[in-house]
Amino acid sequence: MHRITLNAIENNYQKRLEWDVLTSSPAVRAQNISYSFDGLSVLHSVNLELRWGAVSVIAGPNGAGKSTLIEILAGVRTPQAGTVERVEDVALVVQRVSTPDALPLTVQDVVTMGTWGGPGMTASERRRRVAEALDRVHLAQLAGSPFNSLSGGQRQRALLAQGIARQARIFLLDEPAAGLDADSRARTRAMLAEEARRGAAVACVSHDDESIAAADCVITLSGGRVLS
Numbered sequence: 001m002h003r004i005t006l007n008a009i010e011n012n013y014q015k016r017l018e019w020d021v022l023t024s025s026p027a028v029r030a031q032n033i034s035y036s037f038d039g040l041s042v043l044h045s046v047n048l049e050l051r052w053g054a055v056s057v058i059a060g061p062n063g064a065g066k067s068t069l070i071e072i073l074a075g076v077r078t079p080q081a082g083t084v085e086r087v088e089d090v091a092l093v094v095q096r097v098s099t100p101d102a103l104p105l106t107v108q109d110v111v112t113m114g115t116w117g118g119p120g121m122t123a124s125e126r127r128r129r130v131a132e133a134l135d136r137v138h139l140a141q142l143a144g145s146p147f148n149s150l151s152g153g154q155r156q157r158a159l160l161a162q163g164i165a166r167q168a169r170i171f172l173l174d175e176p177a178a179g180l181d182a183d184s185r186a187r188t189r190a191m192l193a194e195e196a197r198r199g200a201a202v203a204c205v206s207h208d209d210e211s212i213a214a215a216d217c218v219i220t221l222s223g224g225r226v227l228s
């Protein structure tokens, strides 16, 4: 019993040390990012850092390059110039996601996919993580519903839960407030703030004034350049 307790303390201490080392650098650092679509230059030498434990909002007018930038930060689009350093894998929550009709997936299936490919875990550990993630985004009651029957905001929350289930610590979201009513926007804001409070780095593209006002850090893009 004594040995087990000591092991648990040593493991926690080790995890704490690893976390301290991990968080001594920014979660994501982008340097001199430039990007063009077929000769149309949309990002010009963008530099930014995303902090641990903070919600950063990427704001700016339509066409400023926000979605392009978040995709580059997530690693799903490669810039023609510049570098992106990520301390860990990211969970990317995109807009307007659906699953193929030929592959009817429930909300629980989609969240469970977040646990695939990671370190091996028992079936009960997988179930526990999925249930906790669904709880954290308030979707537990819809776990058995078809994913495609969810509203846009609920789908984004399911993708957020997918990241939570795989214990992602960097969350990047493209317009999580788009198309949501005021209550849903507030709920999403609270969830993202909660993930940041747990130590995650959260960044979202947003046009929502309340999200911008509540953010720990606002990065304003205009014409493909960072203004602040």
Ligand SMILES: Nc1ncnc2c1ncn2[C@@H]1O[C@H](COP(=O)(O)OP(=O)(O)OP(=O)(O)O)[C@@H](O)[C@H]1O
Binding pocket: 037, 040, 042, 060, 061, 062, 063, 064, 065, 066, 067, 068, 069
């Ligand atoms: N796949 C694409 N092919 C060509 N041009 C594109 C493509 N995607 C975006 N663009 C162009 O790149 C520029 C930046 O687009 P982006 O979607 O990144 O802006 P945004 O700031 O996210 O805009 P919004 O607020 O309207 O979503 C725009 O001029 C857009 O027309």
